[in-house]
Amino acid sequence: MRDEELDTFRGFAIIWVLFIHCIYWNGLFTSTGATIAKSYLLFEMPLLFMITGASNSLSQKKYNLADHIVRRVSRIVIPYWVYAFICVFLIQITITFLQYPGSINYTSWFLTFGVKSDLWTNIPYLTSHLWFVPVFLIVIFIIPLLSYLHKRLVSFNKYIPLVVLFLLIPFLDYFMFGNAMTYYYVKNVIFYSFWIYLGFFYEQFKISPPKKRYLILVSVLAYVFLWLAISNTTRYNVDMQLNKFPPNLAFLLMNIGNISLFLLLKKYIADIIRMLNLKGLFIRLGQNSYTVYLHQTFAFLAGAMILSVLNISLFDYDFIGVLYYLAVNIIFALLFIKMFGWVEKYKFESFGFLSRNKNKSLNG
Template identity: 30%
Template sequence: MERIALKMRNPRIDAARGMLMVYIITVVHGFFFLNVYAGPGATLILFEMPCIFFISGYAYALSLQGGLRMETKRDYWNYLKTRAARILIPYWVYAAVCLGLIFLKGNPTLTGSAAATTATLLAWLNPVEYGSGHSVSMLNYHLWFVAPFLGVTFLLPLLVKAVNRVKLPIPLLIVAGGVLILGGEWLPAGNLPSSVLTYATWAVLGYVVGSGRFGPMLSRPQLLALGAAAVMLLLGAWSLSWATLDMQANKFPPNTAFFLFGIAWFSLLWSATSCVTDSAVARLNAMRWFRPFVNKGYSIYMWQGLAYSLAFNMGQQFHLPVLPVWLAAMVLAMALGIAASPAERLGQGRLAGNFAR
């Protein structure tokens, strides 16, 4: 079993996953939760989610190479059960703690009657609602991610089978993904359908690159040319008033402009990775402070809402400037996430058994 697990690991993907978690928890949510910077261009840092889902797809390709079976309906059902446990149990543990805090606070709007209490409970237990309209402070600001993550995870094996039959080269798959997302702008109102479609596209692209079955990855000049083309298309759409450059607006729900924005950033970041040596990656992955962001990143992500809420309230009480509040939020997110990380491992034994069959 250890041998299979090791085959599934890629040091560069581990480092990228960890760096993205650090970036999301410190920079992105520091900017937007604490208003560290809210000036012009602040939303141009929101490239993290396309990269996260690309890495999810790449990791799925590594899982298949490492022994994950996805040949029968039973294999798929086992995968669904295990992944659902891995995603939902940590969410429900976090939701239970947040509900406890809400009840302790005794907000009359949320818990003042049996009907209000029931509505609050149901809103938090349902990851599609993620406590929306039934929360306090920043407890649920980041939880919109859980439902799209679950949806993409469930769809990915089916999409991979379809893509394996077609086997388009990578540039054509990128174009096809853009066309799908453009069509997705006519999906029913709401963030979830568009989010699942957009991020599933990124996950499939990650699988395609990770599997190595669709030809070589684009060269650095090709990637930079692709990124430049995406920027020009985005600026052209903006100049014609077809799109906004406010990426927060483009992200919720994700649209074609956000896809072009993601392509531009991804092309730049992937090109830059060739400049990073294997020894530098190994040193980063070996750092004690960094390893939890690789191995327990989902839990740290989950608990950052409480961490930011506690730090913000502390800052208000003691009239602290934003920097110590920001640092406190980072430390609390890491500590709470590590403490709660055993919930992330529940159900993994069954998945390991599925690998071994």
Template identity: 25%
Template structure:
């Protein structure tokens, strides 16, 4: 190899290494986008749960055009390629943090759930109910009458099942992602597995979820990794062209294949190629805006506060996701009451505002108490030393 070609190869490798290196500084744009996305998740659960009684199906289905699939893409985007052992260590650490936080919050909910159970059934939860509750917390399930008090919390658990299960499948794929050719092979293989799983029912249980969910969301996750590694090699106008093609494909699905009926919920559980096409729309938006909109460090006080608020939501999206399951369950008990006194649009706005405000308040309060608790423990340990 000539010295010029060798130097060019080294320069290209340096660029790839710089792109793949995850900075310790948080990406403000990514946190901002995650903040918008988690607030939209609250909207989804508003229209799909309490809104089931008064919001039309097309509106509810269309709300799924913005959905949690993009969270998987972002997680992949923020993941640095590593070997098999290092990937497993990282996955286990993340699993431990997410799992312990979920268990802690679930146990803290027990007094409120017991009170809700008593008010509904006029009975105190017995030992059998308590055992079912404890086992369900450990297994990340939510069966039984006690959990029935907050059905949205139970309905949101599927995301945790998929994500936590995916953590133990990803290291095998991530370890192959250090080569560009292997990245293409892995992504294509996942699409093939997804096709066979859907077409020929090649599906089976995998930890807390099913294989079809692993294939689908592993593809999205690794697509985010591939974009982080190779996206700098693709010009922005190609992403715009890809976005246009994506829109045309979705229009074809809507007008031709589905006869002007949008049924994203059915395509989401389990995920299909139609759902993949619709999900890629928001991923394109994320990528294109990241390139054309230089995320501002705004000097305008109100704009800066708004961006800071959304970044806070993005940083704490996991806790917001858990607590929205609790808060979004409350309007279910007051739907008929409000519909008898307000119009449908007013009821929708009242419930949406309630769900967003109280979810954020509960999350903020929990995080402050948690921080104070750990500070207190640290202070006592330092005094003992």
């Protein structure tokens, strides 16, 4: 049985993703102060990964390691392939019928799973968010190990992997290795594994919630250390967007501060959602968050085309622009769920691939 609170907050997180992309992808709020300020809203992906960890920790189903990997990977790769097919189809139309220059590398689109540098497109938006796919695919292989450690360690020892993952980020800030691509993915995987592992504490925190003063203290300390890091070295930038790819200590501290505030306010956020009678919408978006995430680019394209046909520009109206694109995205998200949501939920055991070794669980 799904946890409605998790689905609600996953819906909140995916709407926050759309909100962030409304700002960044459309060049809104670009003054120096606004550029810096909006970068401190970039906590959407850590929140999604933390919720993924929480959902994983609540799962009552038991699969062996191979089954776990096949199920998880297929639920990432197959929806991506559907998205990639649509993208390639649209790009080919622009080349064949609209005479746009260029050629498609089909192997890159379908076998690199969104490594942005390998994906050529002449249509805006299509690859802007695909950095997430290969990172999540790699994290999928690490989740069983993280889950094993969380279940086997007791008392305060459960926090040791969290501390190790935290310390690896500043360590790698100062000690680069390998080529740039390897370094990029290693840092991303470590960073988002931190949030996956933090999510494993969801059930524990649900029974015994962290005291508000502790959450406030963690948030304040995170921002104090963030200020010290930015002030005392040129390695970190005051603009968090410049600390994100790959994530460094400054980006980690900012997100620890923001996620602590989110946990502090989550009850009030849930109450507002219920009061506005939007819980059903948030749950629906949350249960289909990967579909919404992948196909959001088509909503942005549609929104831009509508404005172009009407000869309207929103570049000078930042707040209206955000509201417009967010409304378009939510409307299209419901359409995408109708069209493609089933792909995200398709179970591979229908083919009998997972019929063996059902009694061998990840729990040992």
